[in-house]
Amino acid sequence: MVPTVAVSEDLLAKYEPVIGLEVHVQLLTASKIFCSCSTRFGDPPNTNVCPVCLGLPGALPVLNRKAVEFAVLAAMALECSINEVSIFARKNYFYPDLPKGYQISQYDKPLAEFGFIKIDLNESQTSGKQKRIGITRLHLEEDAGKSLHEGFADAASKTAIDLNRTGVPLAEIVSEPDMRSPEEAYEYLTRLKEIILYTGVSDCNMEEGSLRCDANISVRLRGQKEFGTKTEVKNVNSFRFVKQALEYEIERHIEILESGGKITQESRLYNAHEGKTHGMRSKEQAHDYRYFPEPDLLPLVVDKKWQAIIRASLPELPEARRQRMMKEYGITAGDAHTLTLTRAMADQFESAARTARNPRRVANLVQSELLGRLKAQGLELEQSPISMAGVTASADLVESGAISGKMLKDLYDLCFERKRDFLAVYEEQGRPEQSRDTSALEKLADELIAANPKQVEQYRAGKKTMIAFFVGQVMKASKGQANPQLVNEVLTKRLEGD
Ligand SMILES: [Zn+2]
Numbered sequence: 163m164v165p166t167v168a169v170s171e172d173l174l175a176k177y178e179p180v181i182g183l184e185v186h187v188q189l190l191t192a193s194k195i196f197c198s199c200s201t202r203f204g205d206p207p208n209t210n211v212c213p214v215c216l217g218l219p220g221a222l223p224v225l226n227r228k229a230v231e232f233a234v235l236a237a238m239a240l241e242c243s244i245n246e247v248s249i250f251a252r253k254n255y256f257y258p259d260l261p262k263g264y265q266i267s268q269y270d271k272p273l274a275e276f277g278f279i280k281i282d283l284n285e286s287q288t289s290g291k292q293k294r295i296g297i298t299r300l301h302l303e304e305d306a307g308k309s310l311h312e313g314f315a316d317a318a319s320k321t322a323i324d325l326n327r328t329g330v331p332l333a334e335i336v337s338e339p340d341m342r343s344p345e346e347a348y349e350y351l352t353r354l355k356e357i358i359l360y361t362g363v364s365d366c367n368m369e370e371g372s373l374r375c376d377a378n379i380s381v382r383l384r385g386q387k388e389f390g391t392k393t394e395v396k397n398v399n400s401f402r403f404v405k406q407a408l409e410y411e412i413e414r415h416i417e418i419l420e421s422g423g424k425i426t427q428e429s430r431l432y433n434a435h436e437g438k439t440h441g442m443r444s445k446e447q448a449h450d451y452r453y454f455p456e457p458d459l460l461p462l463v464v465d466k467k468w469q470a471i472i473r474a475s476l477p478e479l480p481e482a483r484r485q486r487m488m489k490e491y492g493i494t495a496g497d498a499h500t501l502t503l504t505r506a507m508a509d510q511f512e513s514a515a516r517t518a519r520n521p522r523r524v525a526n527l528v529q530s531e532l533l534g535r536l537k538a539q540g541l542e543l544e545q546s547p548i549s550m551a552g553v554t555a556s557a558d559l560v561e562s563g564a565i566s567g568k569m570l571k572d573l574y575d576l577c578f579e580r581k582r583d584f585l586a587v588y589e590e591q592g593r594p595e596q597s598r599d600t601s602a603l604e605k606l607a608d609e610l611i612a613a614n615p616k617q618v619e620q621y622r623a624g625k626k627t628m629i630a631f632f633v634g635q636v637m638k639a640s641k642g643q644a645n646p647q648l649v650n651e652v653l654t655k656r657l658e659g660d
Contacts (some may be wrong), residue, residue, distance in 0.1 A: 169413040173420060177381040179412045180389055182339035182346050183404075183644055185354060186332045187364045188305065188372040189232040195304050195331035196223030204371050207310070207324035215304075215329035217262030222458050230330035231587065232363035235468060235473045236333050236465055237300040239306035239361045239479055240354075242277030244469055246303070250456040258323055261306035267334075269453040271460065272301035279337075279357070281349040295350050296338030302462075305330040315521060326632045327371075339378065339389065351375060351401045356480050360505050368399050375404055380425070381415045390415070391425040391584035397438055398432050409433035415625040429567055483508055499527055507543050510550035531574050539578065543560075547577050553585030559588075563647045564598045596645050600652055603636065603644060610635050614626075621657050629653060 180521060194201055197214035234244055251269035279299035290323070307325040314322055315353035335354065339349045339520055355366045356375060366373040380392035393415075395407045410432075417427055430439040464472075472544075478486070484498040487508070493501070502508045510529065515521035535544055548556075556573065559565045576587045588594075611618055621628040629650070636649045 169420075171417050173416055174412070175382065177412070177416050177419075178384045178386075179342060179344070179408070180339050180371060180380050180382065180392075181341035181408060182378040183337045183347060183350060184373045184376040184378070185335045185337075185351070186305075187236065187335065187358055187366065189229050189236075189274055189331040189333060189363055190365060191226055191228045191232065191331055192619060195226050195302070196228045196329055199329065201330045204310070205326055206388055207322070207326060211328070216325060223266065223456075225459060227230070228332060230273075230462065230464065231334045231472055232331070232361075232430055233300065233302045234469065235361050236335075236358055236363050237274030237277065238473055238476055239296050239357050240274075240277040240279060242274035242297060242300055242302065242333065242363055244274050244464055245269065245271065246463060246465055248273045248303075248462045248464075250459045250462065251453045251457050253303075253451045253453055255451055257306070257330070258321070259309055259325075259585050261307070261325060261328060265304060265306060266456050267303035268301035268458070272299040273464070274300040277381055281348060283346075284406070293340075293345070293346070295340045298336045298338050300333055300335050303332050303334055304328070305332050327504035328620060339380075344405040345511055346410070347377065348401055348405045351404060353471045353480075355401075356503070360477055360479055362477075364504075371399075374399070375401075379408055379411045379415070381412055381419070391427050393425065393427065393439075394429045394624065395432050396429050396442070400434075403432055403434050406434070407439055408438060410437060414439070445637075446479075480508075485510070491515050491525065493525040495528055495536065497522075497525040500533065502526060504543065510543075514550040514554040517557050518554045519561045523561055527553050527557050527570075535574060535578050547581045548584050550576065552577070555588070556584050558653075563645045564595055566645055568641070569594060569596060600648065602648060603640075603652045604656070606636055606639055607653050608631070611656060620658065629657070632657070 178203045188201075191201060193199060194210075194215055197212050199210045199212050202210065214223055237244055248268055250266050250272040251271070252264040253267045254264040275298065276298065278294045278295065280292045280294055281438075283291040283293050305327050307323055307328040310322040310324055311317060316497075335351065341350060358364050359366055363370055368374075375398050376393045377395045377398065379395065380390035382388065382390045393411060395404075395411060398407055405468055409432070418425055419485045427441045431442055432439050433514075480502045483494070485504050487493060487501065488495060488498045511524065517526055518524045532546065532548060533543075536543065556565075556570055560567060560570055561660055573584065573587055573591065576582075576591070577584055580587060580590075582590075614635075617628050617631055621632075632653045633646065633649050636653065637644055637646065639648075
């Protein structure tokens with residue numbers, strides 16, 4: 163539920179929102195960052211724990227090399243510069259889910275800094291207008307445990323604790339306060355997730371908490387230089403909710419300021435059910451974490467040689483891939499955008515496009531025929547009954563004129579009905595073919611030519627584009643069943659004929 167807008171459009175226009183995001187991404191290592199406990203999600207509570215992640219006296223942390231490599235890879239994908247030396251620090255605070263009483267994080271010497279993500283400014287990805295959102299830093303840290311408020315007998319009066327997550331490696335990615343609207347924040351998160359997924363260092367599964375977002379928001383009068391007082395919306399678990407929470411906060415800030423009040427700097431939680439944020443009564447806002455260098459860990463050194471090895475494993479990233487695919491296959495920006503939504507999809511498309519007669523038609527079919535049907539049935543691309551090879555085969559059949567666009571649509575419907583791939587259904591239907599019998603078409607063409615002398619005259623006077631009008635009429639008369647290529651041939655012959 164989103165509450166109705168309380169602040170007028172005029173007032174909204176008077177203020178400019180300033181948004182920065184902090185994103186925690188769980189790295190896909192098999193073991194935790196400072197011990198060898200498993201990071202597996204969903205195991206029985208408190209089964210993946212040891213003296214190190216429980217913070218027992220005398221236990222010492224040992225850094226997981228893979229966690230460093232994953233974080234460096236993510237940082238490179240986000241265009242950050244990697245610091246050869248970074249320092250782990252203790253962030254001290256008291257909370258039941260933090261057995262040591264401090265979290266090992268990085269503070270004034272983070273692993274990576276000065277990156278950026280380019281976002282599209284318009285909803286339609288075809289405008290080409292992009293904005294650069296700065297990334298202040300990316301650092302490594304360990305996750306805390308999880309408080310459980312439900313699912314056991316005395317849950318009403320007690321909170322239980324699961325420490326399986328304690329010590330799971332996280333990359334924290336902090337943006338500059340460069341975003342100026344909830345839409346930009348949404349777009350930034352979408353691109354960020356896409357890039358991280360391409361690198362393969364995290365599954366970014368928000369339901370399982372592998373990607374979490376805190377949003378900092380303030381408003382200021384347009385034209386004003388100084389930032390307003392910010393609030394922080396913590397731990398929002400979907401991008402859509404981040405956008406809604408920001409929209410709510412912007413209006414709340416403006417209402418307070420317009421009525422002469424002051425914004426209190428605080429952390430807030432978003433209740434998606436009410437569509438509202440609420441202040442947290444925690445003392446954490448004091449932010450007195452008393453950081454100091456972690457005495458049990460050496461400085462982390464990622465020298466140029468190691469950086470080069472990691473960089474070599476960096477895959478082609480979505481933006482670069484889109485540009486290349488547009489060039490290579492002659493597809494539109496919109497097509498490229500859809501086809502690179504996941505790395506798997508882009509891989510599948512490319513292997514299909516290499517063998518297709520016309521890659522553009524493959525891209526087209528994915529957009530126009532496949533994705534719509536998948537969406538209607540609530541399916542992901544991986545669950546599609548029609549494989550990319552099936553799309554390619556169908557595209558080739560249309561391209562050669564063997565089947566019509568209308569026949570393809572019917573075959574696709576059957577594929578979804580029977581949950582079978584395209585070629586299987588095409589065989590089952592006895593390899594249907596559209597008619598190449600031209601006599602009916604010739605009759606239709608003659609009738610049209612007789613009925614439209616003006617258009618015929620224009621055509622014969624040199625306006626060759628007029629053929630489109632006749633083709634359109636024939637296609638309409640045949641209810642889309644005719645083979646456009648054939649229609650074109652017959653009409654050209656008739657129109658040029660006498
Ligand atoms: Zn452990």
